[in-house]
Amino acid sequence: MADRRTVLSAALTLGAAGLAGCSAPTSSSTGAGSATTTASKGTTIAAASVPVGGGVVAGSFIVTQPTQGTFAAYSYLCPHQGCPVTRIDAGQAICGCHNSVFSLADGSRVSGPANSGLKAAKATVADGQVTVTA
Ligand code: FES
Numbered sequence: 001m002a003d004r005r006t007v008l009s010a011a012l013t014l015g016a017a018g019l020a021g022c023s024a025p026t027s028s029s030t031g032a033g034s035a036t037t038t039a040s041k042g043t044t045i046a047a048a049s050v051p052v053g054g055g056v057v058a059g060s061f062i063v064t065q066p067t068q069g070t071f072a073a074y075s076y077l078c079p080h081q082g083c084p085v086t087r088i089d090a091g092q093a094i095c096g097c098h099n100s101v102f103s104l105a106d107g108s109r110v111s112g113p114a115n116s117g118l119k120a121a122k123a124t125v126a127d128g129q130v131t132v133t134a
Pocket of ligand 1: 078079080081082083095096097098099100112113114
């Protein structure tokens with residue numbers, strides 16, 4: 001039978017391993033392919049990967065290009081109940097949880113149970129890259 005010191009040591013080891021598994025990521029890739037996300041700098045994506053009149057999901061944002069060379073961005077969290085809005089189709093962003101639909105032109109609500117549009121984020125363009133911050 002294990003003594004008290006052995007049990008305590010094992011518990012501390014398991015706790016440390018558990019905490020290591022829970023650490024927040026500092027970067028991630030997205031469905032947009034070449035996008036990068038950092039906690040302090042936001043998400044950066046190649047401007048050329050955002051279709052004119054459409055948009056892409058990059059990190060925790062939806063990046064759009066309503067007209068050639070004009071970019072906008074929105075949080076991808078649905079204002080209804082917070083699901084990530086990850087489906088882009090025919091100029092609209094669609095939440096898969098309860099089918100709220102948002103315009104890619106301005107982030108406004110088109111239909112569904114959400115009672116507002118997507119939360120705007122800041123998009124800046126430089127050297128062919130769009131950087132998005134909350
Ligand atoms: S969470 Fe998006 S429609 Fe309900």
